Amino acid sequence: MEGNDIAVYRPGELSGADRAAWTAIQSQAHLLGAPQLANPFLSPEFALAVGACRRDVRIAVVHEDGAPAAFLPFQRTAFGVGRAVGLGVSDAQGLMHRPGFQWDARELLHACGLSVLEFDHLVEGQKPFEATLLSTHPSPVVDLDEGYEAYLSRLRARSPNFVRRTLTKERKLGRDVGAVRYVHDERDPAALRVLMAWKSAQYRRTGRSDRFAQAWIVQLVERLFHTRTDTFGGLLSVLYAGDRPVAAHFGPRSERVLAGWFPAYDPAYAKFSPGLILHLHMIEEAAGASMAYLDLGRGEKAYKNSLKTRELTVSEGWVARPHPVALGHLARRAPVRALRNTVLSRPELFGPADRLLKRMGRIRSGRR
Known part of the structure; x- marks a missing residue:
């Protein structure tokens, strides 16, 4: 140097x-x-x-x-x-x-x-x-450059039961709870607070350290939620059944990459697998926005193994x-x-x- x-x-x-x-x-x-x-x-x-x-x-x-x-x-x-x-x-x-x-x-x-x-x-x-x-x-990452339909076709070929079960649960969620609605870029700060409350409860329920008990992390997430440029933004995505949020995710995005960061769901609706339904909608919207891939992040999780196309x-x-x-x-x-x-x-x-x-x-x- x-x-x-x-x-x-x-x-x-x-x-x-x-x-x-x-x-x-x-x-x-x-x-x-x-x-x-x-x-x-x-x-x-x-x-x-x-x-x-x-x-x-x-x-x-x-x-x-x-x-x-x-x-x-x-x-x-x-x-x-x-x-x-x-x-x-x-x-x-x-x-x-x-x-x-x-x-x-x-x-x-x-x-x-x-x-x-x-x-x-x-x-x-x-x-x-x-x-x-x-x-x-x-x-693990989900490649999006060929579009959502191509991804879904590969996913069906690899795990046909996974795709069928998830889509069936989405229809059942709509029948039993209320019409399913997905918002890719939710701007209501109240929805962000709901997500953080879910995530804190999940951390405590599973014996993990609650990241949202640290004030600086709460401040960081809130600041990123309000950060929006042509090349960067904090993206809050929410799955609703009727008027109720049942799953949500918050993560940053660059021009080409959406990063998986804080996903969570309401445990009252766990039987519908709302987190998986949410991720399929996220993948579809990110592919439509010409993102190169969704980075699911380091960590062994069943849903990541089900959704991934490759690994970094x-x-x-x-x-x-x-x-x-x-x-x-x-x-x-x-x-x-x-x-x-x-x-x-x-x-x-x-x-x-x-x-x-x-x-x-x-x-x-x-x-x-």
Whole structure:
């Protein structure tokens, strides 16, 4: 990176020219051999939204020959420990860069004042950051470039019972509850609050940590809901039966990619599989809007396996400089992450762990 100029800014200090350059690099990425950079979690809007909700966000801008060549948003502690921006809620992380750009990871960390930088959803093609990866994970996607009817035909050929059951349940939902109506871009903030309440209840019911108990995540989702540009937006999709919302999803979209993020449904209507019905409508609308794919996100879920057409790969790990802070951080973090990933990747361990979490969730919510 010799000869490159690296400057680190607070989100509000990023110039309009730099932001426009970031957007232009992302818009052209799929044409220039880096389609993984089209993910909305790598957009400037997402980084700036996290920065508006957290005080620890910084953005490194690398200039090459006087022009912006790369952007790295991150979170930094006072001791120089770095985390990918939005770590824990971001499903795509890495350096946004123009084609052919080369970088030295340790030099970049030094310029950012970091001893270590941690990822849990590092996208493919980030070779300088791949030296100390702990693990790689599949991230299922639904390809949309051939249109919805072509997708549905492939899905029927692969899983005819799945498609038939889901469409039958949609008709039954309409008969038993009320006319089924799907809104791809719901603008009512009350519907967003309903979704977050469902999701919080689901987290508690299954023994997971409630993300919406963290104020900054609530603020982030609300901010993204109101963020709309030509190249980015927070998209709330809702399935109604009569006047009742029965399932919903909120996630960011870029020009080419819709990201699966927070799906949930009303458990009172679980027998109708409203979440699956919702996803089929989302896929149809996204295909009609010329999206390249729906990224369902890392994580083993039955509905993802049923809907996916292929898988991307995301990685977990960190890049570090020789530094006492980095050594101390890795000594604490590595065993925990390794243990968690072992449990998640082995069904004979995941099953008992999942049942224990759900039992704890029932106890915590006063149910047996």
